[in-house]
Amino acid sequence: xxxxxxxxxPQVGKGIIAAGxxxxxxxxxxxxxxxxxxQDVMGLAQTGTGKTAAFVLPILHRLKRGPRSHVRALVVAxxxxxxxxxxxxxxxxxxxxxxxxxxxxxxxxxxSQIAGLKRGADIVVACPGRLLxxxxxxxxxxxxxxxxxxxEADQMFxxxxxxxxxxxxxxxxxQRQTLLFSATMPDAIRRLSREVxxxxxxxxxxxxxxxxxxxxxxxxxxxxQKTAMxxxxxxxxxxxxxxxxxxxxxxxxxxxxxxxxxxxxxxxLQGNLSQSRRxxxxxxxxxxxxxxxxxxxxxxxxxxxxxxxxxxxxDIPDTAEAYVHRIGRTGRASRKGEAFTLVTGADKIxxxxxxxxxxxxxxxxxxxxxxxxxxxxxxxxxxxxGNNSRRSPRGVRPPRSSAGRGRGPxxxxxxxxxxxxxxxxxxxxxxxx
Numbered sequence: 001x002x003x004x005x006x007x008x009x010p011q012v013g014k015g016i017i018a019a020g021x022x023x024x025x026x027x028x029x030x031x032x033x034x035x036x037x038x039q040d041v042m043g044l045a046q047t048g049t050g051k052t053a054a055f056v057l058p059i060l061h062r063l064k065r066g067p068r069s070h071v072r073a074l075v076v077a078x079x080x081x082x083x084x085x086x087x088x089x090x091x092x093x094x095x096x097x098x099x100x101x102x103x104x105x106x107x108x109x110x111x112s113q114i115a116g117l118k119r120g121a122d123i124v125v126a127c128p129g130r131l132l133x134x135x136x137x138x139x140x141x142x143x144x145x146x147x148x149x150x151x152e153a154d155q156m157f158x159x160x161x162x163x164x165x166x167x168x169x170x171x172x173x174x175q176r177q178t179l180l181f182s183a184t185m186p187d188a189i190r191r192l193s194r195e196v197x198x199x200x201x202x203x204x205x206x207x208x209x210x211x212x213x214x215x216x217x218x219x220x221x222x223x224x225q226k227t228a229m230x231x232x233x234x235x236x237x238x239x240x241x242x243x244x245x246x247x248x249x250x251x252x253x254x255x256x257x258x259x260x261x262x263x264x265x266x267x268x269l270q271g272n273l274s275q276s277r278r279x280x281x282x283x284x285x286x287x288x289x290x291x292x293x294x295x296x297x298x299x300x301x302x303x304x305x306x307x308x309x310x311x312x313x314x315d316i317p318d319t320a321e322a323y324v325h326r327i328g329r330t331g332r333a334s335r336k337g338e339a340f341t342l343v344t345g346a347d348k349i350x351x352x353x354x355x356x357x358x359x360x361x362x363x364x365x366x367x368x369x370x371x372x373x374x375x376x377x378x379x380x381x382x383x384x385x386g387n388n389s390r391r392s393p394r395g396v397r398p399p400r401s402s403a404g405r406g407r408g409p410x411x412x413x414x415x416x417x418x419x420x421x422x423x424x425x426x427x428x429x430x431x432x433x
Contacts, residue, residue, distance in 0.1 A: 003057075006032055009064045011096040012057060019092050025050035026205040032058055034201040035179060042193050043181040045205040051181045052089045055149050059123065060094045062147065069100070069120030071142060074172065075149040076126055076165065078156045080105040080275060081282060083125045086151065090123055099123065104140075106130040107275045114139045128156070128164035135171055145172045150196070153182040153189050154321060158297075162192065169196060183328070184321035214327055214337045217363045218351065224376040226314060226342050227258060232367055233312065233340060234264055234292065240309035241285070244294040245326050247315035255314065256294040266292035297322055313341040316350050320357040 002023060003016045024032070027045040034041050035058035045051055059073045066072065077083045083103050090101040102121035104113050106129055113130075117140055124131075124140070134140040150156070156165065178196050182189050193200065221229045234242065244259075246252045249270035256268025267281045267290045285293040297317065308330045317323045323341075330337030341362075343351060355361055366372075 001029055006036060006057075006061075008057060008061050009097070011064065011098075012060045012094070014096040015060070015093040016057070018095065021053070021093075025054075027051055027203065028054045028057075030205065031055075031203045034203070035059075035177075036061065038177055040178045040197040040200040041180070042197060042200045042202045043179070044185055044203065045181075045183065049205060051151070052086055053093065055151075055179050055181065056086070056089050056093055059147050059149075060090070060097055060099060063099055063122050064097060066146075067144075068098075068122060070144040071117075071121055071124050071140065072144055073123040073147040073149070074126065074142060074145050075123065075151060076128060076131070076156075076168065077151045078127065078159050078161060080107060080127060080278065081269075082152060083127055084279070086125045090125070101125060104130050104134060105275075106133075107278075110134075128161045128168060132164055132167060135168070142168075142171045143173065145176055147177045147179070148172055148196075149179045149181070150192075151181050153180050153192065154184045154186060155297075155325075157186070157188045157192070158322075162188070165192070166195075183325055186321065214330055214339050216327070216339045216341075216358070217365045218341050218343050219365055219367070220343050220345075221372070222376070223344050225372070225374060227255065228374070229342055229367070229370065230255075230312065230314060231259070231262060232370055234259070236367075237310070237338075239291070241288070241307050242292045242310045242312060243285075243308050243326075243329055244292060244312045244314050245317070246294060246296060247318075249296050251315070252294045252296050256292075259292055259294065264292050265290050266294065269293055269295040271296070297326070308337065310338045310340065313339075316341055316343055316347045318350075320350070320353040323354050324357065 003013070003021060008016065027043060027049050031041055031043050031054045035055060043051060043054060055075075063072055075083075075086055077086060080103075083105050087101050087103045090099075094101070099122045100120060101123040102113070102116045102125070104124055104126035106127065110130070110133065113134070114137075117124075117134070131140070135142070150165065156162065178198070178200075180189075180193055180197060180200075219229055219233070230244070244255065246255060249272055252268045252270040253272065256266050259266035267284060269278060269281045269285075273281070281290070281293065284290045294314075311327055311330045313323070313326060317326060327337075327339045330339060351362065
């Protein structure tokens with residue numbers, strides 16, 4: 001099967017060719033016929049499987065017929081990054097159609113968005129909060145919407161957006177096509193689907209487990225030793241591009257700074273950043289300027305970087321579904337990926353939940369030469385033995401250059417746990433603060 005099978009409008013077909021699309025992914029092949037037929041669809045597939053094109057291409061095809069410069073398609077997404085990613089896909093695939101797409105989200109000046117709406121947009125990609133601001137101010141008219149897409153519905157539920165979604169639904173026509181896409185299907189999503197979808201076609205590709213191209217490992221460690229363990233792994237594991245997940249935005253910011261000061265090309269992506277800085281961090285990670293990106297689940301939704309070699313969970317996620325989402329950012333496009341999770345004794349219940357989803361026990365690993373007996377550091381800097389221990393972690397020598405940062409000294413890489421993994425490369429320890 002190729003994209004010619006779907007008989008898209010010629011200008012949409014030109015965009016497909018220009019984008020280099022050749023063979024539809026499973027979610028595209030199974031969902032697009034129903035979307036093209038005007039049916040409501042509930043699509044379930046792992047992240048990175050091509051869900052965006054599965055709804056963008058049929059919508060572009062549909063909008064080539066009918067009036068222009070009215071908002072006829074509305075895509076609702078949970079984060080700014082995902083909204084921009086969808087907007088870029090629309091621009092790439094619809095470059096020859098003349099259709100106009102506009103993003104609406106918070107963190108940027110609303111006046112430029114109002115001006116864009118006045119000029120006319122065929123497709124709006126929006127985050128719920130800012131969209132409701134426009135509805136409240138009367139600066140957007142959704143009365144002509146023919147197609148509504150709720151993307152990453154499970155994440156919108158996790159972020160508490162369902163009340164906003166229900167408010168938005170009151171402003172779009174009852175007679176419309178609705179598409180709901182999600183990576184997982186908790187009970188809340190099933191209930192929402194019954195509310196917003198009319199006799200939907202359900203398309204499910206694969207299951208909720210991460211791709212088979214991903215290897216998983218747990219690294220048991222005390223809470224106060226997590227940063228030292230992370231530095232150990234980054235220094236001694238052959239990595240290409242690493243995505244590190246934390247539970248809070250404050251920890252993401254702090255950890256990104258620690259890694260940067262340690263000599264790694266690292267940055268963070270979290271909600272307190274301005275949109276320009278968020279985009280700079282994401283673009284730098286995608287382009288290779290940064291080797292390590294530290295992010296929260298919310299900020300990372302919408303990251304589409306096919307070259308991620310490792311996902312490291314600094315904090316274990318709150319649900320097994322969230323673990324699936326995180327891990328789905330490596331092992332993409334048939335590449336091999338690694339997923340490491342730093343775990344403490346308090347994580348036993350969540351580990352069992354994840355293993356239940358994966359249907360297999362996760363390997364536990366220890367690192368030779370790592371000082372698992374190091375005491376925690378008190379706020380005054382004294383450890384439980386009364387010694388000051390604010391030093392760099394055992395077994396870690398950050399990369400250095402003549403400027404003190406950048407590429408490290410030329411030395412052979414070796415896997416953690418190898419016979420030489422216990423060799424010290426620096427003295428002391430950095431403890432959690």
